[in-house]
Amino acid sequence: MNTKHLLLLKQVINSGSISGVAKEIHVSQPAISMMLKRLEQDVGVPLYTTVGRNITATDAGLTLLEFAETILSLEEQVYRTMEEFQQGSRGRIVVGTSQVIGSYILPKFILSFSENHSNIKVDIQIRPDNEIEELVRLGTVDVGVTLTPPEDHFSLRITKISNDQFVGIQPVAPISSNTILIPSDIPIPNGEGMKAQVRSIFSTEAVKQFVIGGLGYGIVLKSAADLEVSCGKLKYWEGYEAHTVTTSVLTRPAERLSKSVWFFLNHLNSINL
Structure with a gap:
């Protein structure tokens, strides 16, 4: 089975059109059709159907695409690891994390790591916090940084890096609103038991701006609010009892980690976030 054909199937199903993919990757439509036909011959079943001008996956095609995600991810890992063997200390690390961690917790660390390992590129992939563990387990990312307590403690390495x-x-200024604004980008309490209207907002940054505008109170990470509090744009709300949340770093077992990831983890352990 050719992994390029798997990637092509994924692109065509996502696009719903062979012609659209042909224009995007600058390959003729007949060539794409031929490669998809070869893939169907390899697996022995139809993988897609044409309805009008739209292409949709069959049940077999959808199942194959689920496997394709893992196969393509593993292929990328292989190429990244082989690149390190070719170039010594050079490498690339994919870090999966949420928007809030990527904005307020990781930047200083990434900067200091890059200063010490200038030949290693760090790519940040922003995903919902509750998806990070699964991305690490599948190998889609090399390192996951999350606020969500991991569920699979046996197949992952877990390092707690900060509280x-x-x-x-x-x-x-005083406000009359009793609304409590909670960002949806991090796993925080949903306000049960609070005698006020609880409203979910799409990001931590939006919650801060809403609160600055006098639209209610907010619940956020302290590291995300320190700057605005120090500048006098916000105040800490004494009516809410602060509580601790742990940031965890997730990786696969030691025998599957590249040299670049080891450098990354060692640097992480050497500083205080």
């Missing part, structure tokens, strides 16, 4: 806090914030 932050969920804190309440409020505007500097």
